[in-house]
Amino acid sequence: MSDETDGRFAYDGLDRVLHEKARLGILTALVTHREGLSFGDLSRLCALTDGNLSRHLDVLAEEGLVQIAKAFVGRRPQTSCKLTVVGRKRFREYLGQLEQVLRDAADEETAKTKTKPRPGLAGA
């Protein structure tokens, strides 16, 4: 029998700052690009408008999860984004919780084979 303790399916580790769909995409893009990504690449890879991307990056930067830098590439200003050490750590913890959800949901297969005893059918 699976664990049926209180809060078994509460998933407190699914931090809403990281769990939000667009931010989850941004974080996944950044975690796979250690050198960081330009604002343009990030908006393209995540299919976010500039306004939406800005808004989500602000949330992540306020939490200290991403670092935003502005620099000139030739004469052009370029914004680049990368994960902070804290951001990488918190995202890893979050991913651990996601893995837990998937493991829990996979218990379905086990649950399938457990048929509920029906009265009158015992021993049939």
Place this chain on the structure above:
Amino acid sequence: MSDETDGRFAYDGLDRVLHEKARLGILTALVTHREGLSFGDLSRLCALTDGNLSRHLDVLAEEGLVQIAKAFVGRRPQTSCKLTVVGRKRFREYLGQLEQVLRDAADEETAKTKTKPRPGLAGA
């Protein structure tokens, strides 16, 4: 090199109805209990107040993902909840997308070993 196409990290399959943290917990609890769960058990397992649980179940029921039944157990009214066939299917699709996020984020290990060529250090 990993796939860098537009929208690579957009995760359109992370349906907001299912992705919301509390509802994700409710769905995971229900997917592992094919016979359904009583309202009381569900609120305890997901650590949700009755009000919160009601609100989230309404959202899921409106989308046809859960079925809510009221019955009498002896003289006591009991509310029970279970996934619908559609709910199970959509949750499975959602879980497939979550697995994709985890696979994508795991590319980090690969990315780590890819050091960016630095000017002046080529061939060093």
